[in-house]
Amino acid sequence: MIGVLGSTMIDLVTYTPRMPAAGETLEAPEFELGCGGKGANQAVAAARLGSDVTMVARVGSDAFGDLMLDTLRGEGIDVAHVGRAPGTNGVAPIFVEPDGTNRILIVKGANAALTPADVEAAADALAACDLLVLQLEVPLETVYAAIDLGKRLGVPVLLNPAPGDPDLDIAQACRCAFFTPNESELGLLTGLPVDTPEQVRAAARSLLDRGLDAVLVTLGSAGVLRVDADGEEVVPGHAVEAVDTTGAGDAFIGAFAHAWSGSRDVRAAIEFANAYAADSVTRRGTQKSYASAAQFAASSTRPRTAHDPQE
Numbered sequence: 001m002i003g004v005l006g007s008t009m010i011d012l013v014t015y016t017p018r019m020p021a022a023g024e025t026l027e028a029p030e031f032e033l034g035c036g037g038k039g040a041n042q043a044v045a046a047a048r049l050g051s052d053v054t055m056v057a058r059v060g061s062d063a064f065g066d067l068m069l070d071t072l073r074g075e076g077i078d079v080a081h082v083g084r085a086p087g088t089n090g091v092a093p094i095f096v097e098p099d100g101t102n103r104i105l106i107v108k109g110a111n112a113a114l115t116p117a118d119v120e121a122a123a124d125a126l127a128a129c130d131l132l133v134l135q136l137e138v139p140l141e142t143v144y145a146a147i148d149l150g151k152r153l154g155v156p157v158l159l160n161p162a163p164g165d166p167d168l169d170i171a172q173a174c175r176c177a178f179f180t181p182n183e184s185e186l187g188l189l190t191g192l193p194v195d196t197p198e199q200v201r202a203a204a205r206s207l208l209d210r211g212l213d214a215v216l217v218t219l220g221s222a223g224v225l226r227v228d229a230d231g232e233e234v235v236p237g238h239a240v241e242a243v244d245t246t247g248a249g250d251a252f253i254g255a256f257a258h259a260w261s262g263s264r265d266v267r268a269a270i271e272f273a274n275a276y277a278a279d280s281v282t283r284r285g286t287q288k289s290y291a292s293a294a295q296f297a298a299s300s301t302r303p304r305t306a307h308d309p310q311e
């Protein structure tokens with residue numbers, strides 16, 4: 001069982017030939033509405049791969065909140081601890097350019113109303129989890145309360161520090177079993193330079209010195225730098241033709257959580273998650289781009305090494 005505490009957003013995705021300049025109006029050819037939010041995306045990826053997932057979140061009292069709740073239920077995710085907050089659901093206007101790169105704005109909406117009390121209320125459900133997954137689109141005090149709860153219950157915590165938040169207390173992050181920044185988040189949070197591979201490794205190692213068990217620095221298509229007590233290595237990623245990279249990082253986290261919670265094999269879980277994330281960028285959308293276990297098994301982009309460690 002995987003616990004995901006975090007955000008839900010309705011993604012308002014515009015596919016545009018380029019970003020407009022200030023003051024310019026530009027016609028974009030396509031628009032899609034979908035369910036997103038880093039927390040929900042990670043929960044959905046793990047659930048589609050076959051994990052039991054329980055989510056702790058707040059959705060809005062509006063139609064977007066209804067859509068999000070229905071979607072999570074439809075994915076088989078336990079929503080007993082997904083509450084409502086008055087007002088709008090979180091929303092994310094997203095702009096995707098032809099090469100697949102994206103720009104994302106987030107309006108937290110109901111996500112800002114997720115409190116430490118909500119964490120405590122979910123304690124019994126989270127106690128049954130193999131891994132508790134957190135991100136930073138909900139209040140930091142709630143994230144810290146969840147880390148406290150994980151420690152108290154003996155449930156390992158994975159903190160994905162996205163989006164980067166300079167106010168994150170790195171001492172709190174160092175209480176987690178897994179910390180999964182990208183390079184820029186790593187630099188922002190450690191205050192160390194990350195301009196060269198050696199600097200990235202040194203910044204990641206500095207976190208082990210402060211108590212973290214494992215740092216997984218996501219490097220996009222280059223893969224993942226894994227730094228832990230066993231040493232350090234880059235687990236290579238996959239070069240695929242990217243159509244839309246939105247949510248690929250969340251696909252990685254959800255797939256890693258699925259694979260690791262079944263096997264406790266970090267290397268195999270990274271390989272599996274790298275392949276799953278690469279597969280997701282070959283399709284449009286965030287959650288829409290995530291394969292089911294059966295689809296992923298048949299995916300032509302799935303490398304031979306990426307057997308499901310849960311199989």
Ligand code: RIB
Nearest residue numbers: 009036037038092247286
């Ligand atoms: O990581 C991608 C996600 O970031 C999108 O789904 C959007 O909702 C924002 O939370």
